[in-house]
Amino acid sequence: MYLASSSPRRRELLTQLGLPFALVLPQVEECRRADEPPEDYVERLARDKAWAGAAMASQPLPVLAGDTIVVLEGEVLEKPRHREHGLAMLRRLSGRNHRVMTAMALVWNDRCLSLRVETEVTFRVLSEADIDAYWATGEPADKAGGYGIQGLGGRFVSRINGSYSAVVGLPLVETEALLQQAGVLPD
Numbered sequence: 001m002y003l004a005s006s007s008p009r010r011r012e013l014l015t016q017l018g019l020p021f022a023l024v025l026p027q028v029e030e031c032r033r034a035d036e037p038p039e040d041y042v043e044r045l046a047r048d049k050a051w052a053g054a055a056m057a058s059q060p061l062p063v064l065a066g067d068t069i070v071v072l073e074g075e076v077l078e079k080p081r082h083r084e085h086g087l088a089m090l091r092r093l094s095g096r097n098h099r100v101m102t103a104m105a106l107v108w109n110d111r112c113l114s115l116r117v118e119t120e121v122t123f124r125v126l127s128e129a130d131i132d133a134y135w136a137t138g139e140p141a142d143k144a145g146g147y148g149i150q151g152l153g154g155r156f157v158s159r160i161n162g163s164y165s166a167v168v169g170l171p172l173v174e175t176e177a178l179l180q181q182a183g184v185l186p187d
């Protein structure tokens with residue numbers, strides 16, 4: 001199969017499912033439509049990435065793609081555009097709960113199956129020094145919500161309710177079930 005993703009985290013997680021895959025790297029514009037609910041947006045992006053990946057694939061094999069967003073009080077926090085944006089995101093996440101939504105899509109035989117997983121994450125209160133020092137590590141820059149639970153950002157997370165692998169970018173249990181449903185993996 002193919003994984004349509006440039007994310008090293010998705011690559012590592014998919015490896016945990018134990019099936020061989022090749023990469024395709026489609027470019028999909030990530031732009032939320034006016035009034036598009038976050039739930040629909042994240043799933044649309046995953047589907048767009050999978051279809052774009054299928055259009056590039058050189059062999060007729062299944063194509064898997066995903067998207068992750070952070071949602072705070074109905075607002076979508078994507079990747080920080082610059083330092084101030086990243087710092088502002090971390091200030092907003094400080095001492096509060098947010099939801100991480102990850103959608104996965106699989107295109108196979110001209111059909112697309114998709115799913116969405118939601119996880120609740122609680123941050124401890126962050127000081128300005130915490131936020132400054134974390135930004136300076138470079139870790140937040142390419143991550144939805146401006147943090148990585150699997151890295152240095154993990155020390156800000158006081159509680160998680162849901163799937164850890166979904167927060168990192170690829171929900172293992174649900175993705176395995178999706179691949180089984182499509183017949184890519186045996187039941």
Ligand SMILES: Cc1cn([C@H]2C[C@H](O)[C@@H](COP(=O)(O)OP(=O)(O)OP(=O)(O)O)O2)c(=O)[nH]c1=O
Nearest residue numbers: 005006007067068143144147148149167168169
């Ligand atoms: C919240 C959170 C996000 N992330 C990452 C997962 C995703 O890689 C990234 C969100 O961006 P995405 O747009 O979902 O993915 P991507 O651009 O990195 O890769 P691609 O579209 O090519 O598949 O944020 C973490 O690694 N850890 C976390 O704790």
